[in-house]
Structure formats: C-alpha cells, structure tokens
Amino acid sequence: MTRGYHHGSTSNAVATFWKLGKEAGVWDTEIKTDMEWVTKKQPSSEAHSLDWFDAVAFVNTTGNWKLDDEQKQALLSFVHDDGKGLVLAHAAIDANYDWPEFAEMTGGWFQAHPWGTFDAPVIVEDPTFPAMRHFPAHFFIHDEMYSPKNWSREKVNVLMRLDETQLNYTNPQYGVASTRPDKDQAIAWSKMYGKGRVFYSSLGHTNEAWENPDVQRMYLEGVKWTMKRTEGGTASHPKVK
Numbered sequence: 001m002t003r004g005y006h007h008g009s010t011s012n013a014v015a016t017f018w019k020l021g022k023e024a025g026v027w028d029t030e031i032k033t034d035m036e037w038v039t040k041k042q043p044s045s046e047a048h049s050l051d052w053f054d055a056v057a058f059v060n061t062t063g064n065w066k067l068d069d070e071q072k073q074a075l076l077s078f079v080h081d082d083g084k085g086l087v088l089a090h091a092a093i094d095a096n097y098d099w100p101e102f103a104e105m106t107g108g109w110f111q112a113h114p115w116g117t118f119d120a121p122v123i124v125e126d127p128t129f130p131a132m133r134h135f136p137a138h139f140f141i142h143d144e145m146y147s148p149k150n151w152s153r154e155k156v157n158v159l160m161r162l163d164e165t166q167l168n169y170t171n172p173q174y175g176v177a178s179t180r181p182d183k184d185q186a187i188a189w190s191k192m193y194g195k196g197r198v199f200y201s202s203l204g205h206t207n208e209a210w211e212n213p214d215v216q217r218m219y220l221e222g223v224k225w226t227m228k229r230t231e232g233g234t235a236s237h238p239k240v241k
Helices: 010-024 071-078 101-105 213-228
Strands: 055-059 085-089 108-113 117-124 140-143 148-149 158-163 187-191 196-201
Touching: 010 055, 010 213, 055 213, 071 085, 071 101, 071 196, 085 101, 085 213, 101 108, 108 213, 196 213
Parallel strands: 055 085, 085 196
Antiparallel strands: 108 148, 117 140, 117 158, 158 187, 187 196
C-alpha cells in the first residue's frame, strides 16, 4: 500500500519477499496491499490478523497509513510485547509523520534522498550481523539512499552508512547542503523495540536493486534475524571508519 510516493519497484520488491521465503523454505508469505490485517481482532473466513504472523515486512509503504487506534496499538504490541519481527524496506519509513511511536519503533523517519539514485559509497559497520556478512567492508552500489531524521546512532545498531568522505555536499538539485550537518548517513540498522527485533534498510528503490543477489540475501537474512532464526547485535556503537 502506497498512500504517498509510489515506487515502480514495489511489485518486484513484494514478489522478491515471496520468492525468498519460498526458495529458502524459511517462511510462507502472505501478500496484502492494504492495512486490513494490521489488527488483533479475530479475522473472518481465510483472513488473518497480526497474531497469525511471526514477522511483518513493510515495503515502500509511504504516506499516512490511516490506522485507527486499535490498529496502531496492535502493531506496536505485536513487536514490543509479543516479540515479533518487523522489516522495513526502503520507503517504509517515509510514513506516519503524525505518529511519534512509529518513529520510536522503526528507528526514524525519512528526511531526504540527497543524492538521488547514484553509485553510493557504502561502509559496512557491523560485518558480524547476518545480513551484512556477504558484503565487503567498503563497496559501491547503484541505488537511492535515504537520509533519516528523528534518528539517533545511540538508539540503533548501524549496519551500513554512506562514506561521507566520498559524497558531494554541494549539489543543490536534491538539497544536499540542508541535510544532516553531522554527515552521519546510516542506511541500514537493527534495533530492539521492547521484545521485538526491527531491521531497516534503505536499499530497494529500483527494480535493479531488487534483482541484485546481494540485496536479496540481505533481506533474506534480515527477515530470518527478526524471526529469531539467527543472532546479531542491536547495541549502539560509535561511527566505524
């Protein structure tokens, strides 16, 4: 469901989650294009509610989700109290700006994509995390990277960030000069929200990104981690060179 900007890669992205679960034999995927199942109310017929799931993945779900109070509390408690998993892909944090608890759960909101889609210079900060182990310590990847707001390094485990020494901060096209004075551009993180695990990555703006085996493996391992099939850190740490 996209109530804000619609990404053309969304169908490919959602299909990728289905494909990864099917081929790995790790999870069964239910695809929903609205928020009807974000509830703890008892479902009818063959529908489901949050209690049926071990984890949920929101993929490019932009804009105001228009959840009622029961649905908001259901999602928060699904992660915080039930210890279930939450995966947020690319534009899933470009949402719900009038719901502060959402940003607390996710780790932050979208602020800007200062460089558009470009060959992004990436530093892997936690190579021990399951979703990061297959990446080199430093690499380039063609994608659109988000700059987060209401985000704090002290509250998440930064998995990847942009290499600020290789970024152009003078291009006015995307408002580069006005975003994140500290130049700490995290693009993937893990965190706890109560008992539940949260994994976010900015990767996935383009169809090509979702067809990239490294990106697919990252999300595969991210889902497995949120489902507590693997172990990885969530403790904050200083910026890694």
